[in-house]
Amino acid sequence: MxxxxxxxxxxxxxxxxxxxxxxxxxxxxxxxxxxxxxxxxxxxxxxxxxxxxxxxxxxxxxxxxxxxxxxxxxxxxxxxxxxxxxxxxGDPLAVLDRPDLGAVxxxxxxxxxxxxxxxxxxxxxxxxxxxxxxxxxxxxxxxxxxxxxxxxxxxxxxxxxxxxxxxxxxxxxxxxxxxxxTLDLPPDVPERQHCGRCTACLDACPTGAFPAPFQLDARRCVSYLTIEHKGPVDADLRPLLGNRIYGCDDCLAVCPWNKFAVQARDIGYAHRVGAPALADLVGLDDAAFRAMFAGSPIKRIGRDRMVRNVLYAIGNSGLADLVPQVVPLVDDPDPAVADAARWALARLGAV
Structure with missing residues (x-):
């Protein structure tokens, strides 16, 4: 036009x-x-x-x-x-009811x-x-x-x-x-907030990462803990991660404004990783990790952090049949992975 x-x-x-x-x-x-x-x-x-x-x-x-x-x-x-x-x-929170799968x-x-x-x-x-x-x-x-x-x-x-x-x-x-x-283009009018009294996003946070509305403490945020945080995650936060192995959608998914959400137009955003089985991830070495997540933003965290996250999810799963896959990781060269393996075995009653 x-x-x-x-x-x-x-x-x-x-x-x-x-x-x-x-x-x-x-x-x-x-x-x-x-x-x-x-x-x-x-x-x-x-x-x-x-x-x-x-x-x-x-x-x-x-x-x-x-x-x-x-x-x-x-x-x-x-x-x-x-x-x-x-x-x-679909509903990105549905996977949280599947302890055998990793939520991405x-x-x-x-x-x-x-x-x-x-x-x-x-x-x-x-x-x-x-x-x-x-x-x-x-x-x-x-x-x-x-x-x-x-x-x-x-x-x-x-x-x-x-x-x-x-x-x-x-x-x-x-x-x-x-x-x-460097071009001088006409600016638009700033938007004002329309959240009203709604606290759905704050109430949904599994780790209590919002000390107040409009404030985030990254140190308790699942996205930060599973992506940015290096080394072991604090023991009191691990059970709250559930099966979330990369990021978190909880606060986004419950927002009422999503009734106006627009479908993705690029086929590149079509689900490729999905919700992988924890059993398929826990034994990854570096080469297998790189192959599985080539072209994905997940590749940035590396094998060690991913396996650490998977072990926390296994520890939270209650699935004793995963114990044999966890045991070898107690001696993993990465200290955070080895620590996560010991924690998972203890949670599953295997030690």
Missing amino acids: DPPEGISEKAKLKQRLLGQAQAEGFAAMGICRPDAIPQAAARLAAYVAEGRHGQMGWMAERMHWRGDPVALWAEAQSVIMLAEPYQPA AAYAQGKDYHDLVKRRLKRLGRWLLDQAGGEIKVFVDTAPVMEKPLAEAAGLGWQGKHTNLLSRDLGNWFFLGAIFT
Whole structure:
């Protein structure tokens, strides 16, 4: 659809950009200024000072860039935020009733979203360069960019009580990507929060990782514990992990706004990993792990952390028939794996 007559050239370019973004598969687009989140730096500093980032030292190391997009790239005039849906096909919490299976977060069950989103961002960025010139930088999750506050400032949604981004049009099953550009594009109106009195996400958290609404203590978050945390997980938290071996969907899945969720458009998000049997994972060596999870975001945690998580799940499963597969891991070269094996055997009454 052509832009209506009587609007500025910048507004026309923005409308055409939105059309191109939708053609690329993005579900929504919003624009803000790089200086649109002045509160972010202080909030991040307080979060790190309280130690709630756990072992994620990169948050502290690159805090200056992360808290201030202007510091990241001073020449940028606009930040284009884009949403890409990945809604799971079924109930992602159903697997929690299957102690023989490992629960994997919905976002990690297909191909690595970093690759899929960045590929689309680059294509959209090249289109923008061809149409209007300027310079761009694209970011998907791995750079020191606070995507959620920027997306809120760009009108894509708001950070819910679980701190994830919510949208009245998309629910909360979507990835975020950012294009920083030197072009001066019309910004959108920031979104306000629409959580009301609902506490479904807070109540659903299996480890009590939310000290208050809109606050997260990563040190108790299942996603952090199974992905970012190195070494043994605190003994009091292990039973609360259940069979979750990579990430956690609980707070996302119960959000009422998901009635507006949009189906994933990229076949790359189709379930490939699914809910693997714990028996098929516990004996993985490094080569087998790499082969099984090639092209998946799961590969980033490595064999040792995955087997550690699987052993916690086995310890929580009550399935004594898995004991023979656990016993050899008591002597595993990785101390966290060996510790998890001893813990699992004790939980299953095998020692």
